[in-house]
Amino acid sequence: MPRDLLQIHNARKVAMKVLLSRKDELLNLHYVAMAMPSLVWKLETVPDLLLVLSEPDLCNEINKLWGFKSTDQAAKQLFYDTTFSIGDYFVSPLLTKINCFDEEPTVPFSILIHRNQTTESHITHFLTMKLNKKPSLKRLVDDNIFITHDREDAITNSISFVFPQWTQFSDYVHLKRNLKTHCRKEQIGKDLRKRIFEYIDILQLSETLEQFDDTYDELSKICPEDLLKYIDNNLKEVLINITVFTLRSHGYLCSDVIPYSNRCEGFNFMLKQLNEWKKSSVDAVVLSFHRLLAHFLIDIRRSRAGLGKYHLKSIAARYALDTDDIEDEPKISMNDIVKELQADLY
Structure with missing residues (x-):
């Protein structure tokens, strides 16, 4: 596992050179899955394309920070939506809100890339997360989890099937x-x-x-x-x-709280920025998502040590990290990430 953004960047450069020598993006996906088993949790190319991507270390961070007990809202909130126009496939990120920071940033738990908008696709996504035995996912099967989505039948039915204990909110x-x-x-x-x-x-x-x-x-x-x-x-x-x-x-005590998936909309907009709203091959996009997930992990850890752009709430001091525990990772904004990825992809 690369230890910092520089190593990740170099690994992607090497991978991109290999990919450029091949024209079959589905074949490339299998090479990526073999090279990065910690990133690709599920891969199907027959009969239809389906991938589940996640970053174990990022999941571990989320699992820890979900232990924070907010005084005015539920601790474990998820958001789910599907975006279009990235390629000839759909992208459905499973996001969560980290309440222990003042800014309450949105962080991806996992990303589903799929060719068809079906209940089966979303069931595969959620089952992959549920059946994974990693300790970092143990809180995902808790009862007190709330998820907001757009009421699409495929999403509603898949959640009811895999996680019947979750409380589903319709996006306002x-x-x-x-x-x-x-x-x-x-x-x-x-x-x-x-x-x-x-x-x-x-x-x-x-x-x-x-x-x-x-x-x-x-x-x-x-x-x-x-x-x-x-x-x-x-x-x-x-x-x-x-x-x-x-x-x-359900524990939401804020008088102005409204369930909406604007966090998904914002995340999806960022994904589309990666290729300037042009369609990209799925193998290149998977490598881009790898870099994005690594960025989120580094940003969260730096923020816990007081070095990042987020700030721990005063009542969340127990989640602080010592600066000595943070490697010398460069500060980099999401806009910089997008620009670098655009340079790599095009």
Whole structure:
């Protein structure tokens, strides 16, 4: 295992030279998997492409920092979404929020690269993580884990199958986006649409079920019949599940907490920046993800020692590292990482 960014960079340079001599990206993937077994946890190329990538040392860091008990929100929060336009495949990162830092950074647990958006693909991803015997993943099977995603059936069903004990939250941004699309389909006027969304926001902020029901009755009075039927069948129960009073019952005590996957959106945007929104071969992207995961690991460890861009909360002092435990790793921003990877890939 390379010990610092320089060694990782040199290893990638050597690997890239080898890859450039071959044209078959799927064959290259097998060479990468054999050379980096700690990175590639699952690889299938027949009948369809599927990879699960993760960094054991980064998982170990997350496992340790998940022990931090926040006073106003659940300790173990995951976010999951799928991005497009990186290549002729999908990328689904499993992310978590590290609450022991003031900045609460988003860190990838694992990354799924898959050709098809199916329940089976996501099941394979979650099963790979669940069945892995590494001690660094032992907290992943705990009961008190909360995951936010966009309610896509393939994701919902796969989580229910592999991790039925996880609590699933629907992403509020996607929920409103779907409602907006339906309003346009029903040709709802701009003014009425604005009032409807104001009621939706009030519903999410409900602090009691009675308050929710009263607001819903008011919403019902202004909604056209077909739109109200859509909300009844598709959104009402989902909204109840992410109201303030429901979130508080799960340990989210912040008055302004809203479950949304903007962290996924931000991470996916960063992935697309790697190739300037151009499509890349999957073998080159895997090597890029290797560098990214290494960056996250170094950034977290440096921050625990007071050398990074994140700052431990005062009540999380027990997670601090001694500076002597940190190797002389250069400070480097994510933008620098992106620029270096672009130079390597193109």
